[in-house]
Amino acid sequence: MTAAAQDCKLPPKVARPVIDPHRCEGAGDCEEVCPYGVFSVRKLTKDELKSLPLKPWLKVLVHGGSQAFVVNGDACHACGRCVTACPEKAIRLTRLAATEQTRDA
Numbered sequence: 001m002t003a004a005a006q007d008c009k010l011p012p013k014v015a016r017p018v019i020d021p022h023r024c025e026g027a028g029d030c031e032e033v034c035p036y037g038v039f040s041v042r043k044l045t046k047d048e049l050k051s052l053p054l055k056p057w058l059k060v061l062v063h064g065g066s067q068a069f070v071v072n073g074d075a076c077h078a079c080g081r082c083v084t085a086c087p088e089k090a091i092r093l094t095r096l097a098a099t100e101q102t103r104d105a
């Protein structure tokens with residue numbers, strides 16, 4: 001069993017991370033620590049930037065215009081590494097409702 005598998009608390013498709021766009025600065029720690037490739041950090045599009053309120057908009061621009069996105073949420077095993085690694089405390093794990101779990105199955 002790998003170290004990543006030992007940390008797994010749940011099977012996939014039971015929980016997934018949620019990123020607070022008001023906090024994320026695109027540091028990339030989540031992308032680095034996740035053993036399942038759940039995150040991708042990229043530059044925001046003009047439309048995504050426009051959708052942010054003033055304070056997070058300024059924060060994103062000051063930190064290079066990038067944020068983290070959940071691109072493979074079904075692979076999350078709820079190990080919690082991303083939650084611990086994020087310096088801005090921008091990530092929380094949420095348990096999917098039973099209907100969401102079966103929809104993806």
Ligand code: SF4
Nearest residue numbers: 034076077079080082
């Ligand atoms: S809890 Fe975070 S680090 Fe762990 S598998 Fe899920 S997304 Fe990846």
